[in-house]
Amino acid sequence: MLTRREMLQSAAALAAAPALFATARAQEKSNGFTLPKLPYGYDALEPHIDAETMKIHHGTHHQTYVNNLNKALAGMPDWLSKPVEEVITKLGELPEKARTAVRNNGGGHYNHSFFWQVMTKPGGAGPQGELLKAIESSFGGLDGFKTAFTTAATGRFGSGWAWLVPGKDKPLAIVSTPNQDNPLMDGGPKPILGVDVWEHAYYLKYRSARAKYVEAWFNVVNWDQVAASFAKKG
Ligand code: MN3
Numbered sequence: 001m002l003t004r005r006e007m008l009q010s011a012a013a014l015a016a017a018p019a020l021f022a023t024a025r026a027q028e029k030s031n032g033f034t035l036p037k038l039p040y041g042y043d044a045l046e047p048h049i050d051a052e053t054m055k056i057h058h059g060t061h062h063q064t065y066v067n068n069l070n071k072a073l074a075g076m077p078d079w080l081s082k083p084v085e086e087v088i089t090k091l092g093e094l095p096e097k098a099r100t101a102v103r104n105n106g107g108g109h110y111n112h113s114f115f116w117q118v119m120t121k122p123g124g125a126g127p128q129g130e131l132l133k134a135i136e137s138s139f140g141g142l143d144g145f146k147t148a149f150t151t152a153a154t155g156r157f158g159s160g161w162a163w164l165v166p167g168k169d170k171p172l173a174i175v176s177t178p179n180q181d182n183p184l185m186d187g188g189p190k191p192i193l194g195v196d197v198w199e200h201a202y203y204l205k206y207r208s209a210r211a212k213y214v215e216a217w218f219n220v221v222n223w224d225q226v227a228a229s230f231a232k233k234g
Helices: 004-031 053-071 083-091 098-116 129-139 142-155 210-220 223-231
Strands: 160-166 172-178 191-198
Touching: 053 172, 083 142, 098 191, 129 142, 129 172, 129 223, 142 160, 142 172, 142 210
Parallel strands: none
Antiparallel strands: 160 172, 160 191
16 A cells, blocks of 8 residues: 555656656756656556566666766767767767667667656556557557567567557557667667566566566556657657
């Protein structure tokens, strides 16, 4: 059970999310990149994603990507002041010696900032409206989407991500990328949903059972956020 104080804190965090994001961007301009606050508590995604995993994933893994991105771009104030989305789409313009570190850590920062936003406490209504229609016409329905997305997530060898993106032939498509890559890096579409399939995202609770993690993760997808991104095509 949440205490009244915790409920008030999480309600305040949700209400303040856009403002926090803007604040993080403003700080990025002067001091390099910063870890965004989670838009909910570490335990908000329980029982599907455990609090300990969220704490380590956000506070250690994501923080490390931020720190290493700042290190990789040290002495390059123009790059340190760009939004991370712009950085990861212009990797080819970077000095070659910085490129791999920025790809890995800029990708890590972008992907995790995105990942926190596409999850929310369980119990939502699932996809609705235009998004649901697009899922139906692209995958034959929500179950068909889940099957195809799980196949992409479990089929990714080693570490990486599975993504839902605006499609070409159909309204939506599923892709997967290795490491901390993102479809945006190679001129692809901007994802509207993604799942982290690095072992650090699920090993404490699910051990090596990646498919079980993905199955549980569907319960915490923030479909309202996905629908908003779909409406503006990413
Ligand atoms: Mn991760």
